[in-house]
Amino acid sequence: MTYRFRWCVTAFLLISPWLISAKARAGIQYYPERKVWVLQAGEETYAFGVNERGELQAIYWGPRIARDADFLSARSRPEVASFDLSTSTTPQEYPGWGAELYNEPALKATYADGNRDVVLHFVQQHIEGDTLEIELKDIASALEVHLYYRVFAPAGILQRWSRIVNRTDQAITLESAQSAAWSLPQGDGYGWHYMTGHWGAEWQLHSEPLQTGTHIIESRRGSTSHQANPWFAIDRPQQTTEESGPVWFGALGWSGSWRITVEQTAMQQLRVTGGFNPFDFGYRLNPGEQLETPPFYAGFTNGGMGEASRLLHRFERQFILPGGEGAPVRPVLYNSWEATEFDVSEAGQLALAEKAGKLGVERFVIDDGWFGQRKDDHAGLGDWYVNPEKFPHGLKPVIDRVHALGMDFGIWVEPEMVNPDSGLYRKHPEWAMNFPGRPRTEARHQLLLNLARPDVREYVFQWLDQLVTSNDIAFLKWDYNRNWSEPGWDAVAITDQKKIAVEYVHNLYDILDRLRAKHPKLEIESCSGGGGRVDLGILRRTEEVWPSDNTDALDRLTLQDGFTHAYSPGIMMAWVTDVPNGMNGRSVPLKFRFLVAMNGSLGLGGNLNKWTPEEMQAATGFVAYYKRIRPTVQRGALYRLIAPQGSEFSANEYVSTDGRQAVLFAFLHSQRFGTPFPTIFLRGLAEDAVYHVQAIDPGQVQEIGSASGAYLMHHGIDLKLRGDYDSASVVLEKQP
């Protein structure tokens, strides 16, 4: 051995443990001798292995454990009694329903001969960059499952999904196909957080202790739903607060029927399984066919619920939303819906556009009512020609004037729907989703087009492409105003009809993807009668969402607070509308309405023709203020200082990505007993830096002028808020 070669070997031996641990620190490491994988992402470590039976078994998910050697081979857990054999007490990564499994299965299938036993064992693995693929196979058939783990290392997020392949020579029907099962450290004392709602009341946050049993959030409605959102967070209520303590969290990227099952087993194993909703599910795989399940993203933090949200927000901005971090800031938008409803016309829209332009609005959007024979919600959906009575010269004069006023132009569409009173329905009644010979349930006088049909998919793509090609349209508000009923698809074989649950959503994504590819500057808002379709699947294809038809500023505080637990505030369109608000009949001051809306992507939705000169002047000032702080709100770190639920006070703070600006919003809902607004302790500032402190209304903040980060965070600042619906905003600029 030459000296040089010896030196190289010695150097390699010295360096290799470092290399391995450096690699392990941010990515995927496989230890074949132990059959163990260790995934490191941000603050979290995730480890699993192959046990002595050949099953893939969870080992660990929690705070970072840097020493990979700590993770020994997976060993199955013993049976507890003849009622709980080892198959059920062992936390499997992706259990098939077979042998003796009583926990939620990740896969349930029926073979052509009626056999329904699926037992999955490890076959091989492959690591490609940030993605690990693991192949499992049924012990007695050629049913394969490929599990995928993608590590977003700096973001601290893991993505899991599966691909199920039928390599047998007969059809297999999948009755449950989940994306992943996540196992938390064994024990009790957990709590969970989830969001439910209904039209006008989305994003209601619930926090409950997790007792033994199965807890389900789901949608059986064909789309994401207002009723529950595919997001969860699990914490340790004794230890976890908004700003500290352990939180395991996750969200599904699927805009169809979905389910997340949280199980606290009698053996105190906490498992979260999610993917396609098994309700009314039946996906037939012919020989050689496969099905890929939706992505299930998850992460862990020791920084409390606030940090869990910030991790998700950053991840969404970097890896989910179109354009990634280079995406432009969201423009200030005007939308005519609450001002005119269906009564749109060239003259009416132009009058509103003139006023919007003067306020500093950057995007003008015509909502429902511009097409077909659309006078109200009884007719017109499906006939996507410009209504000649309302717009005798087409859309061009309006678009040209909107451009001349310094705004770009957007328009409302509802591509997946048809009114029975429409030319399209008269021509193609078979395109509506229905069970032949059965009643067709109408909701808002409309039916769903069966987007799973290739001819419907092409029709929808063609007219949308035509609309955007022949008009200078920068933005589509893509609405969806009902849920599924009678989800029949009689154009395909009976055995394939339930595939509608998956193929519809694939085709929706296909239309969006093709439209975006052909019109790269086009931006899209996902709306479903408010926030009925917000998830990490649709967000890969839409820049923003309409979180609720409820624009009452007081209600919005709660809705917006819930929303931010899962989704970035910057994608949440928030209009300032007129009072008394149609939802609750409540009147709140213009300033309160503006400051609430500034906690998202600011929009205006009132009838500007009725705004007084004083209101117009104030609004101009608010729009200018928002433009000054919007990168901080839309891209910064959100600190929920005081939650609105059950409190007369609420406050949010945003810190810009470069740390140079922070913005505070504070709201007094209704003062009682003269109680002063609580001292605000800011967060996320640099202790030693000095910040210039400026309130939107200078009299509302203590006369401190400037103060150190330490003072602002530990001594805090006092705001002068009084009465009902008072509000304040403070900008903190870091001094050079």
Ligand code: DGJ
């Ligand atoms: C429901 C949406 O949420 C509203 O903003 C509006 O666009 C209407 N649909 C129009 O029909």
